[in-house]
Structure formats: C-alpha cells, structure tokens
Amino acid sequence: AKRLGCYVDKGSDRDLPVLHHSSSTTPESCVSRCKSQNYKYAASNWCLCGNSYGKHGKASDSDCKMACGGDSSKTCGGAYRNEVYPTGFVPGQ
Numbered sequence: 001a002k003r004l005g006c007y008v009d010k011g012s013d014r015d016l017p018v019l020h021h022s023s024s025t026t027p028e029s030c031v032s033r034c035k036s037q038n039y040k041y042a043a044s045n046w047c048l049c050g051n052s053y054g055k056h057g058k059a060s061d062s063d064c065k066m067a068c069g070g071d072s073s074k075t076c077g078g079a080y081r082n083e084v085y086p087t088g089f090v091p092g093q
Contacts, residue, residue, distance in 0.1 A: 003027075004084040006064035006077070007043070008056035015082060016043045016050030024070035027085055035087035043084045044068065045077030053084045 009015045020033055027044040034042035034049035041053050045066065064083045068076035077083045 002086065004041075004053070004086060006059045006061050007054050007082050007084050008059045009043070009045075009048075009077075009080045009082045010056055011080065013056075014048060014050075015053055015056055016041060016048035016084075018049040020047040020049065022047050022069070025076060026068050026070040026074060027076065027083065029070060031085050031087050035089045038089055038091070040087055040089050041084055042087050043077065043082035045082055048082060049087075053082075 007015055025047045030044045030047035031042045039049035040051045042049055059081050063078045063081040065075050066078045068074045
C-alpha cells in the first residue's frame with residue numbers, strides 16, 4: 001500500500017471517523033478492511049476508515065514511528081498520529 005503520509009488525529013474529533021480497533025493491525029489488514037466496507041482511505045494505528053483525511057493537518061513523519069501490533073517490522077502511526085493509505089476503493093465499480 002502506498003502511504004500518503006503522517007497526519008494529526010484528535011481523540012474527540014477523529015480524522016477518519018470509522019474506528020475498527022484491533023491490537024493486531026497491519027497497514028495491509030486495515031486497508032483491506034476499510035476497502036471491503038467501501039471507504040477510500042485507511043489509517044493504521046487503531047485502524048480508522050473514512051472518505052477524506054487531513055482535516056487536522058499533516059504531522060512530521062518522525063511522529064509516525066510506532067510499531068504495528070500485527071507486524072513490528074512496520075510502522076503504524078503514533079500518539080494521535082495516523083499513517084494514511086488509499087484503499088483503492090472506487091465508488092460505482
């Protein structure tokens with residue numbers, strides 16, 4: 001999955017609104033879960049899905065260095081930081 005960047009999240013006002021919390025998340029598992037539910041974007045860390053991202057702004061890439069629960073060799077965001085990926089979902093297909 002091609003990473004779009006590291007973005008700010010807020011606990012009370014999530015950047016991507018649909019939360020699928022999983023402690024064993026990987027970027028790939030989150031992307032496939034969000035795509036299967038017809039969302040355009042996925043954010044790894046807690047696995048968030050949505051059709052837009054970035055409303056709180058971009059964060060430094062160094063803020064997104066937390067190891068993924070499902071694969072510690074990959075990074076999954078950080079504290080109130082999301083790594084955002086496109087799911088590849090195209091409406092109407």
